[in-house]
Every structure is written in structure tokens, then in C-alpha cells.
Amino acid sequence: MLDPQGIVSSWNPGAERFKGYKAEEIIGQHFSRFYTEEDRQASVPRQALAAASDEGKYETEGWRVRKDGSQFWASVVIDPIRGEHGELLGFAKITRDITERKNAQEALRQSQEQFRLLVQGVTDYAIFMLDPTGRVTNWNSGAERMKGYAAAEIIGQHFSRFYTDEDRAADVPNRALRTAGREGRIEMEGWRVRQDGRRFWANVVIDAIRDETGGLIGFGKVTRDITEQRQAQKALEEAREALFQAQKMEAVGQLTGGVAHDFNNLLQIISSSLEAVEQRLAAGQITVGQHMAAARTAVDRAASLTQRLLAFARRQPLKPEYTNLNALVPGMRDLVQNSVGEAVQVEMRLSEGLWPIRVDANQVESALLNLAINARDAMPDGGRLVFETSNIRMSKADVASESGVAPGDYVMLAVTDTGNGMTPDVLSRAFEPFFTTKPVGQGTGLGLSQVYGFARQSDGCVRLESEVGRGTSVKLYLPRYHGAEEMRLVPQSAPEPQTLVAGxxxxxxxxxxxxxxxxxxxxxxxxxxxxxxxxxxxxxxxxxxxxxxxxxxxxxxxxxxxxxxxxxxxxxxxxxxxxxxxxxxxxxxxxxxxxxxxxxxxxxxxxxxxxxxxxxxxxxx
CATH class of the missing domain: 3.40.50.2300 (Response regulator)
Incomplete structure (x- = not known):
């Protein structure tokens, strides 16, 4: 208790504990001694009593001083005490030591300020908040730089204005918020629009923000401009596809001799069959079915060979799909045999129960043809070329030397020849682009590098084994596909009526x-x-x-x-x-x-x- 002039008149054990004075030391002293020198010079104690007397109560926080001179942050309430006739008798003063709370609040304030400065200092990311309806509630400097809007222009506006007209028409912004609210987060990429109307390709993350009770209070949104990365990736993919196409066309060129030889044989069959038919008809014989069947068989073989060659040579977008090598590899036998010639014996050793894979079938065919051509060149006097498939389980130790290849189930496709083989120095450089031991004009050195690139793009690997005089084996390991088979069903059509149709x-x-x-x-x-x-x-x-x-x-x-x-x-x-x-x-x-x-x-x-x-x-x- 204080008297009307601020002299301490009573003192409880709590006051003694955190201010350090015993009752006999402080009763009769003015309460201003608990204040800092600055507050005393500014007459803060006197103003506090005057305010309590005038307003009926005074409440504040501030630094106070203990007996030993140390300071603490205090919450102070001063109430006036009046007599029956309203005369001022003194004051009741309650003080609480809230230094720890003050320190915690200051630490939180500093943390929030540091975070604000961090967010504002980030210029490569647009970081801002949305309310539950999607309206912008704050805006960092990165958002201003990236999207072109100053904070005053965009706060309070709906974030859908950053989206294209097509996306707004498809309700993409609101669907994104619903997904983030339901699942807690959504990440997406797409075109966004700057203030001046220009578009950029953005990577966007939206996180739902909830209060302690789980109620949705808004969203945190982070946007990155990845236009340059996307363009670079697109250019890389186009260059890779162009290189792949160039390698395919080189393989087609290598095939020309074999295909011409095969076509000459087919044309000979057709020509001889037609001559035989003419001779028999001229002689009055009508038993020409055998010769017509031979000609038709040759036509069918030529058509099949032409279609496969054209399909292989044409530029097609690369598209991974469900593939079974035991179905695909035998279909390449004719092209392979044409490319290696009659002096090379082609064998197929296909393992039963082969697992499916998910790769671009056109790339598999290109890899096989490249390997076949390499094998042919390694066997100038003929030999044996073996295509082999099998299921392989690879452990961590098996893939330890292959960066980025995970242990698990793989399908192996091996192409083995009985040719000249490679020396150790050639073997060490075999996968290098443009490295070749062939004479100028007879190879680009892209064949094995293309096979290597295909295997790595398919999350697999390729290994090369070779010994001089004993041949070479190239083994591709492609990851097993665990998805459902992508069936391509051809509807069975009923026999068509042979009624005549005018037209x-x-x-x-x-x-x-x-x-x-x-x-x-x-x-x-x-x-x-x-x-x-x-x-x-x-x-x-x-x-x-x-x-x-x-x-x-x-x-x-x-x-x-x-x-x-x-x-x-x-x-x-x-x-x-x-x-x-x-x-x-x-x-x-x-x-x-x-x-x-x-x-x-x-x-x-x-x-x-x-x-x-x-x-x-x-x-x-």
C-alpha cells in the first residue's frame, strides 16, 4: 500500500521476494525508488499516481529496479483507495514480474521480423499469403519482381488474376485451392501471366495454413519462374530426339544393301511366278494356284518389310509404353538378318515368363539394330549373333557402380557376337559419343552412346563385356514394369453383307x-x-x-x-x-x-x- 504521496505503508512477502527489500527497509520510503533513473527524471511515478487518482485505475508495463540494482520487466496495476466521502486515502499497488514472458515475446518479435526480412529479401521466389477465399493478404519483393504488381496494387485482389484466361475458364485456380485445402498441399506447373500480359512458366506450391483447432485460415503460396529451365529442358529433349533420329537414319543407310538384296529376291519370286502363270495360260492350263500363292506370299513379305522399315525410319515422338521383349525382339529378326547378311547366323534365346517393361519400343528397335550393325562389322567373315532375354534381380552390390540405378527387378536383353572383340582401351571408351574405330565415312560413333543413353533414360543400365578374338556381349538392364498390362483390343467385326451399294x-x-x-x-x-x-x-x-x-x-x-x-x-x-x-x-x-x-x-x-x-x-x- 502507498499513502497519497506515494510512501510505502505496507509490504507483502511477494514484494520482498522479487524486489529484495525487507518490510522494515522499505516502509516509509517513496515507491519511486523501484523505477529506473530515466523514469524518475521523467516524473513517471508522479504521473502514474495522478492517472490512477483521476481515472480510477492505472495499468502499465515497464522496467523496474531491484534492491541489488538488477532490472525486471513488470506488469503494474495501481488503484486509488478512497474514504466514505471520496477523499483519497492512498493507493493499492500490485506488481508482477513478467520478465520471462517479455523475453519470450521479444524473441518471437525478433524471429518474426527476421522471417519478414528473409521473405522480403528473397527476389527469385514469389512468396505471399492468401485468405481462405484466395485473396492476397501479403506480398514479398520477389512476387513484385516476378509478377510486376506492387503490394498496394495486389493485396486484396484474387490470385486468379495471375492465371491465363484458359485456366480461369477451366476453374483451375479454385480447384487448386480446394485440393490444397483437402490434401494440405498441391504442387503444379503451368503458364502464369505478369501484369504487362507476358506469360512465364511457373512451378507453384500452395500449402494450407490452419489454426490450433484445425480451422483453415488461409494459404501460403510459393511461385518460381522456371521458363528458362523449361526452355533448356525442351531444347535438350529436341537435341536428344534429333540425335536419336540421326542415328536411326544412319542405321537405315546401313540396312540399304541387305534390304535391296532381299527385295531383289522377292521381285524374282513375283516375276518368275507371273511368267509361269502366263506360260501355263498360253498353253491352255489353268492350274496356276501354286504360282499365284508364291507371288502373293512374296508381296506380303515385301509389304511387311517395307512397313517395318518406314515405321522405323520415320520421326516419331518418344513414348514409353507397356512392352514385352519376347514379343518385340522376334519381330526385328528380318531387319536384323538383312543388316548382318547371310554369313551371320542369328539366334533367339528368349526366357519364358519374361517380365514386362515400360519403354519406348522404337528406341528398343533402334538399339537392337545398332548393336546388330556393330556385330556385323566385328564379324567380316561371318559368325553367330545371339539375342537373349531373361529376368534378373539386382542387389545393392550389383548396382553399386551404376550411379542412379536402384536395386530391384530388371529384364536383361543381351546381344552377343562371336566377332573380333575389343581391346581394353577401346572397351573403356566404347560408350563415348563420336568415338569409333571404323574408317572415316563408315560410322559416326553414336551407336553405343545412343544405346547407353536409352538405357539410362529408362532408369536402367548397360554393361559391356568383350575379349579380343572371342567376341562382345552388350547387356541392357531395363526395370521391370509392375503396372497393369495396357491391352489393345481389336473388336471382332461380323462378316459384312455383300450387298451392292450404289455411289x-x-x-x-x-x-x-x-x-x-x-x-x-x-x-x-x-x-x-x-x-x-x-x-x-x-x-x-x-x-x-x-x-x-x-x-x-x-x-x-x-x-x-x-x-x-x-x-x-x-x-x-x-x-x-x-x-x-x-x-x-x-x-x-x-x-x-x-x-x-x-x-x-x-x-x-x-x-x-x-x-x-x-x-x-x-x-x-
């Missing part, structure tokens, strides 16, 4: 003999047939009043090509159906872009299949 067909084909055969077949089926030898020659028919229900056109026409002709025809005749004929390889992607009322057949085309397709298209099914 007018325009046939556009620059190969005169083929055009003649197609026209003749269609006329025998009862169709009205128009014909033209080129896209330019077909235009007058397209623009005339002639009835045309179906356009049958080669894709690779001179001048106006088949696709251009079809577009012009469709602009004049929107309901016109189009059947493309092509001598090139095509993929499922080609079929997808054809559109309704448009189909494609690859040459050579069996006549019955051609007639069936024409009939089906004219029926509108």
Missing part, C-alpha cells in the same frame, strides 16, 4: 497401272467411277456438278497432294467421304487426326479389303 467414286492416283486396276475393280462392283492422275487434274471434277460420294486419293500426289485435295473438296462438298491411300508408314496418331468420314489404307492393299472399305464408307457405317 459415285472419284479415284485420284498418279501411278497409271494402279489407277487402272482400282477403277476396273470399282466398276465391276457397279459404282460410277471418275478418275484423275493428279490433284490438279482432279480439281475440275471437284468443282463440277458431277455427283461424287467418295474421294479415293493417294496421299503423296505430285503438285496438290492428297490431303490438300481433300480439304479443297470438303470445302465445296462438306458431306464428301474421303479414303486416303498411302505407301508410307502411319501410326495411331495419323488415324486420330483424320476426322469423321475419313479413313486410311496402307499400300499394298488387298483388293477385297479395298472393296470392303469402299462399300462400308458408302453405306455410312
Amino acid at each position: 459415285a467414286v472419284l479415284v485420284v492416283e498418279d501411278e497409271a497401272i494402279l489407277r487402272m486396276l482400282l477403277v476396273e475393280v470399282l466398276e465391276e462392283q457397279g459404282y460410277t467411277v471418275l478418275e484423275a492422275e493428279s490433284g490438279n487434274a482432279a480439281l475440275p471434277l471437284i468443282t463440277s456438278a458431277e455427283r461424287i460420294d467418295l474421294l479415293v486419293t493417294d496421299v503423296g500426289l505430285p503438285g496438290i497432294n492428297g490431303r490438300q485435295l481433300a480439304e479443297m473438296a470438303r470445302s465445296l462438298r462438306p458431306d464428301l467421304k474421303v479414303l486416303f491411300l498411302t505407301g508410307y508408314a502411319y501410326t495411331a496418331m495419323d488415324r486420330e487426326v483424320l476426322g469423321p468420314g475419313t479413313e486410311l489404307l496402307s499400300k499394298p492393299i488387298p483388293i477385297d479389303r479395298f472393296c470392303s472399305r469402299v462399300r462400308r464408307m458408302l453405306q455410312g457405317s
Whole structure:
């Protein structure tokens, strides 16, 4: 207790404990001695009593001084004590030592300030907060630099303004918040828009922020501009794909001799069969089935070889898919045999129950062909080339020397020859790009490096074993695929009715003999047939009043090509159906872009299949 002038009149054990004075030492002394020298000079004690007297209560915090001179942070409450008639009798003063709380609050304040300075000092990341509805509540300097908005311009605005029109129309911003709120976090990449309208490719992380009770109070959002990294990655992928395509084309060049030899044999079979048929018919004999069957078999073999060669050579996007090497490797046998020649015996040793893998099948074929060509060059006098598959479990010790390769289940594909083998110094450099022991003009040195790159891109590895005079074995280890098989089911179609369908067909084909055969077949089926030898020659028919229900056109026409002709025809005749004929390889992607009322057949085309397709298209099914 204090009297009206501030003299201490009572003192409890708590005051003695944290201020250090015994009652007899302090009673009768002025309470200002507990204040710091600065506060006394500023008349803070006197002002505190005056405020308590005038306002009925005085409450504050500040530094106070113990008997030993040490200071503590105090919470102080002073209440006036009045008599029955309102006269001031003195003051009741309650003091609490809250130094620890003060220190904790100061530490928290300093931590928050340091964090604020850290966030504000980060200029490569946009770091800001959103309220639960997605409105911006704070904004760092990195966000201003990256997105172009000053804090005053953007705080209170919805964060969706950073998204593209397409993303806003698809409700991407709100869906992102819902996902973050539900799962606690979302990470995504996409185009974002700066204040000046320019776009940049962003990596975005949104974290949900919750209070102690689990209630959602907002979101923390971190954005990085990774446009340059994306462009660099895209350039690297394009360069890698171009290198891969160049290596494929080199392999095709290496194949030319073998393919020409095989085609000459097939042409000989066809030519001899036709001559035999002519001779028998001239002699009045009609038993020509054996010779016709031989010619048809040769045509089928040539068509299969051409399609595989074209599919292999064409530029295609690399696409990992479910693959079983026991199905893929045997399909390469003809191309491999053509590339190595008759002096090399090709063997297949395929392990039963082979695990599936997920790789780009086109890359596997390219790797096999490159290895086959290397093996052929290592066996100038002939030899044996063995393709082998098996399941392998690799331990940590097995992959210890392979950086980035995890232990686990792998499928091994080995290509082994009985050729010259490699010396240790050649073996040590075999995977280096552009390293080759072949004479100038006979190899780029990209074959084994391409195989190595393919294996590593597929999360696998490749190992090389070779001994001079005993041959070489290249072993690819590709990780087992544990996903479900990607089935490609072909619907079974019921036999088509052979009813005649009326209609007018325009046939556009620059190969005169083929055009003649197609026209003749269609006329025998009862169709009205128009014909033209080129896209330019077909235009007058397209623009005339002639009835045309179906356009049958080669894709690779001179001048106006088949696709251009079809577009012009469709602009004049929107309901016109189009059947493309092509001598090139095509993929499922080609079929997808054809559109309704448009189909494609690859040459050579069996006549019955051609007639069936024409009939089906004219029926509108």
C-alpha cells in the first residue's frame, strides 16, 4: 500500500521476494525508488499516481529496479483507495514480474521480423499469403519482381488474376485451392501471366495454413519462374530426339544393301511366278494356284518389310509404353538378318515368363539394330549373333557402380557376337559419343552412346563385356514394369453383307497401272467411277456438278497432294467421304487426326479389303 504521496505503508512477502527489500527497509520510503533513473527524471511515478487518482485505475508495463540494482520487466496495476466521502486515502499497488514472458515475446518479435526480412529479401521466389477465399493478404519483393504488381496494387485482389484466361475458364485456380485445402498441399506447373500480359512458366506450391483447432485460415503460396529451365529442358529433349533420329537414319543407310538384296529376291519370286502363270495360260492350263500363292506370299513379305522399315525410319515422338521383349525382339529378326547378311547366323534365346517393361519400343528397335550393325562389322567373315532375354534381380552390390540405378527387378536383353572383340582401351571408351574405330565415312560413333543413353533414360543400365578374338556381349538392364498390362483390343467385326451399294467414286492416283486396276475393280462392283492422275487434274471434277460420294486419293500426289485435295473438296462438298491411300508408314496418331468420314489404307492393299472399305464408307457405317 502507498499513502497519497506515494510512501510505502505496507509490504507483502511477494514484494520482498522479487524486489529484495525487507518490510522494515522499505516502509516509509517513496515507491519511486523501484523505477529506473530515466523514469524518475521523467516524473513517471508522479504521473502514474495522478492517472490512477483521476481515472480510477492505472495499468502499465515497464522496467523496474531491484534492491541489488538488477532490472525486471513488470506488469503494474495501481488503484486509488478512497474514504466514505471520496477523499483519497492512498493507493493499492500490485506488481508482477513478467520478465520471462517479455523475453519470450521479444524473441518471437525478433524471429518474426527476421522471417519478414528473409521473405522480403528473397527476389527469385514469389512468396505471399492468401485468405481462405484466395485473396492476397501479403506480398514479398520477389512476387513484385516476378509478377510486376506492387503490394498496394495486389493485396486484396484474387490470385486468379495471375492465371491465363484458359485456366480461369477451366476453374483451375479454385480447384487448386480446394485440393490444397483437402490434401494440405498441391504442387503444379503451368503458364502464369505478369501484369504487362507476358506469360512465364511457373512451378507453384500452395500449402494450407490452419489454426490450433484445425480451422483453415488461409494459404501460403510459393511461385518460381522456371521458363528458362523449361526452355533448356525442351531444347535438350529436341537435341536428344534429333540425335536419336540421326542415328536411326544412319542405321537405315546401313540396312540399304541387305534390304535391296532381299527385295531383289522377292521381285524374282513375283516375276518368275507371273511368267509361269502366263506360260501355263498360253498353253491352255489353268492350274496356276501354286504360282499365284508364291507371288502373293512374296508381296506380303515385301509389304511387311517395307512397313517395318518406314515405321522405323520415320520421326516419331518418344513414348514409353507397356512392352514385352519376347514379343518385340522376334519381330526385328528380318531387319536384323538383312543388316548382318547371310554369313551371320542369328539366334533367339528368349526366357519364358519374361517380365514386362515400360519403354519406348522404337528406341528398343533402334538399339537392337545398332548393336546388330556393330556385330556385323566385328564379324567380316561371318559368325553367330545371339539375342537373349531373361529376368534378373539386382542387389545393392550389383548396382553399386551404376550411379542412379536402384536395386530391384530388371529384364536383361543381351546381344552377343562371336566377332573380333575389343581391346581394353577401346572397351573403356566404347560408350563415348563420336568415338569409333571404323574408317572415316563408315560410322559416326553414336551407336553405343545412343544405346547407353536409352538405357539410362529408362532408369536402367548397360554393361559391356568383350575379349579380343572371342567376341562382345552388350547387356541392357531395363526395370521391370509392375503396372497393369495396357491391352489393345481389336473388336471382332461380323462378316459384312455383300450387298451392292450404289455411289459415285472419284479415284485420284498418279501411278497409271494402279489407277487402272482400282477403277476396273470399282466398276465391276457397279459404282460410277471418275478418275484423275493428279490433284490438279482432279480439281475440275471437284468443282463440277458431277455427283461424287467418295474421294479415293493417294496421299503423296505430285503438285496438290492428297490431303490438300481433300480439304479443297470438303470445302465445296462438306458431306464428301474421303479414303486416303498411302505407301508410307502411319501410326495411331495419323488415324486420330483424320476426322469423321475419313479413313486410311496402307499400300499394298488387298483388293477385297479395298472393296470392303469402299462399300462400308458408302453405306455410312
